[in-house]
């Protein structure tokens with residue numbers, strides 16, 4: 001009985017002790033230049049600090065500075081896959097770190113390679129290696145000579161989810177998703193009792209995201225193709241119907257639709273109808289710099 005009273009007394013304090021977690025969309029667009037959006041990029045703020053980046057496509061670095069994020073506060077970068085619209089601004093971020101107090105290890109996670117794409121480790125090496133990297137003058141960030149060291153990690157392709165990172169109350173899990181022939185990863189970021197899950201680009205064929213995202217507070221899903229998409233497009237991307245099916249199976253508390261492209265922009269009503277065939281929770285359509293504090297609506 002005494003124990004129960006103590007728990008009841010402490011529970012409001014435990015809630016207060018939960019960190020404040022906010023997702024900020026850096027880039028809500030895809031690879032086109034005509035969508036007037038930065039390419040894919042997301043930032044997780046924890047107690048007011050910019051701690052975790054997910055993807056960093058073209059334009060995301062400008063958004064990063066516009067929203068007041070600091071490189072020196074970053075712990076981890078999670079790459080869903082290595083397409084240009086998810087990675088192009090990484091060199092900008094690394095170079096600009098020189099002008100800050102950023103130091104220690106900045107971890108980059110991404111998929112292992114196949115015959116279509118390099119592994120994440122190899123990708124980072126090809127960009128910055130001080131012998132033969134494209135930007136070899138930034139090689140100090142790999143070899144121990146600069147204050148900020150990039151530590152890259154490959155995530156093996158697997159339909160079994162795996163914890164890839166733990167630090168304090170942050171725990172990050174990853175699982176493979178189907179994005180045509182391109183190795184691709186979905187991530188779930190747990191911070192205390194709160195969670196945000198990122199689909200990345202995928203078409204749903206592996207049926208892994210619904211498990212990874214089970215009861216997540218916020219599920220960020222990529223809407224790169226419209227209702228009647230066919231052919232190669234649906235081998236790479238999920239239709240709105242599949243978005244709704246996955247969100248329902250996952251029992252996601254809310255969904256944010258991102259990676260919006262010219263072929264899906266302006267079709268939100270149609271997309272929403274398709275999603276609503278299965279999923280009844282909150283659905284929001286992302287714009288650059290929009291913020292979502294977890295849990296939504298409180």
Ligand SMILES: [Zn+2]
Nearest residue numbers: 030083085201
């Ligand atoms: Zn993409």
